[in-house]
Amino acid sequence: MTAFTLNGREVWQLIAYLRAVNIAKGAEQAKGDPVKGEQVFSANGCGHCHTNGKAGGFTGPDLSEIGSHRSLAELESSILDPDADVAADYWSLRAKTKTGQTISGVRLNEDMTSFQIREASGHLRSVWKTDLASFEIVQTSPMPSFKGKISAGDLDDLIAYLASLRAQTNSEVQAK
């Protein structure tokens, strides 16, 4: 095999594609019923924080194509133990200013002088590090664990539903 002259972004696109091919195969082995799983998704208010398709909230990750990027095991882990693997995009800043104000939000950006965060209200905000008395980067998820809070059947259905949320392939797009 010859060496490819791909840029960094193209390399990641290729990796994502290969990963999606394997994950899509795994999704077909889901035990649950994706139709019932959508009801579980709805009944548990997941859409308040997650987008699936055109509807949903923006606080948590967009799940519209999650089935293309996560295996069944990874989906289960995210539901039962959300803190196990939190992407850096969703790490939070928790800080106290020198005037005693508490600040928290998703850490969107950081450099040697400042943080840029999105507060729970959706407001974008920046803070100077020199204005802070203390701060910590929280690498856990604000999402509650569903362990013991939904039945095994509902869990299987929910996983099957999430696994069904996949990016369209070229042939699927062309078929429309």
Next chain:
Amino acid sequence: MRSFLAAVIMSGLFCWMAPAQVSFDRLVRAQREPQNWLTYNGNLGSTHHSSLDQINAGNVANLDLKWVSQAQSLEKFEATPLVVDGIMYVSEPPNTVVAIDTRTGRPFWIYEHPMPETTYVCCGNINRGVAILDNTIFVGTLDAHLVAIDASTGRKKWETEVADYTKGYAVTVAPLVVKDKVIVGPAGGERGIAGFLAAYDAQTGKEVWRFNTIPHPGEPGNDTWPGDSWKTGGGSVWVTGSYDPEANLIYWGIGNPGPDWNPSVRKGANLYTDCVVALDADSGKLKWYYQFTPNDEWDFDSVQVPVLADLSWKGKPRKTMLWGNRNGFFYTLDRSSGQFLQGKAFVKQTWAAGIDEYGKPIKASGQSPSLSGTDVWPGVQGGTNWYAPSFSPHTGLFYVTAWEDYHTNYFTWEQEYEAGKSYTGGGARGPIPSIRREPFIKWGTDWGYGVVRALNPVTGEKVWDYKMRDVSDGGILTTGSDLLFSGNREGYFFVLDAKTGKELWKKYLGSQVAAAPITYTVDGVQYVSVAAGHSMFTFGLRSAR
């Protein structure tokens, strides 16, 4: 279980809480919140004027660079940003939208629109800006889509196809939000498109109305196009229009007819090319139009910003529209009726012997493009172009960036239309680059030069000039302290006294300014931002953090 669900639901409700909403009411009253820059031209009347006055003639010498945000693309940065409550939203080439922290210049989020391998734009991968309504940012794309983006997260909410990009359509214009609709139209005047303006539901992206800027068969004005020539008639839309809430009218400038330089295949007035159209905002129905250059032969797009100004006209208040046109004339129209009030050349021009009492130009002889070439003033980039002019209610003057004593040699050829390909029917020659600056300026000023020109909107007379060496694509901002901010192709960003044109300050930014500056406050302190080269520069007084 009940308590868990309640917690989740409460958590969900918390998630749903939206940040401060930019209602349409706020857009209508944008001039009352000068701390923000809520629309492409600062307000729906497009005066590109702010009442902010912290930076003034007495302290402008202390103006200092605060931050630079470099775009990821090396394409020309032609966008004017918005600033909402300390967050700057701007489109970088080709269609990337960035939310920038105005305190530091660092991004909160970046939205990248996936692009097809090939696009069919004439003049570079340009995007001129975004619009906002509630918590949604709207941007057009070079593959002729309109995209709605959540302002908090940068995630796409919806996307709709405006036109087929493979046929030469692209959206480069910053959208205009009116009530619950988002209005855009396609560029492509050099690609044989048949243009239109369309309004889309801001919530869903569904098309609500469409006005064909090239009338289709059965529509009024189609008889100004012989045969099937309307199908490739151009009438592009690539600079943002204005809105008068009292009249509920949208005003928009329409691009050149196609093919640009061979009118023999489209004999007639070629409506609504080179027009300003006044449309009912709810229905898109035409209320009136005024055509600046009927049967245009020189690519004199009338896409300039319609500036709405309430003037004292012959002793009585009058709602007017001010227009520095690419054809070299400066016009004042009654914006309620479209009545022509005055028109006077603001740069050297040779294509018209004058304008009659009804506002129709009288074409001069011997000025048509020819096989061997014809020298015409103004040249192909016009007396002015897309970059924003400004009207200051303080000084009562209209300010325009002009290309003075500028000409090119226009030539024509026969050409068959091919979808997506260039369809111009000729071209224009001259040493001054049309689109991008070059590192060296070696042509003589006899080919043209740039000026910032102050005009009396009632008489059309020149009040003062600020002369530059090169031509300029810089837009203009005026402020409540009677300062005028602009930049130029030479790479300077400068401040003038808006009353006299005296230069008060300037800084070399190293590359072309091809957009308009804006001003706003953060934490009560005034800043000015402008795109130059492929970066966004922000200035404030030295005492500011």
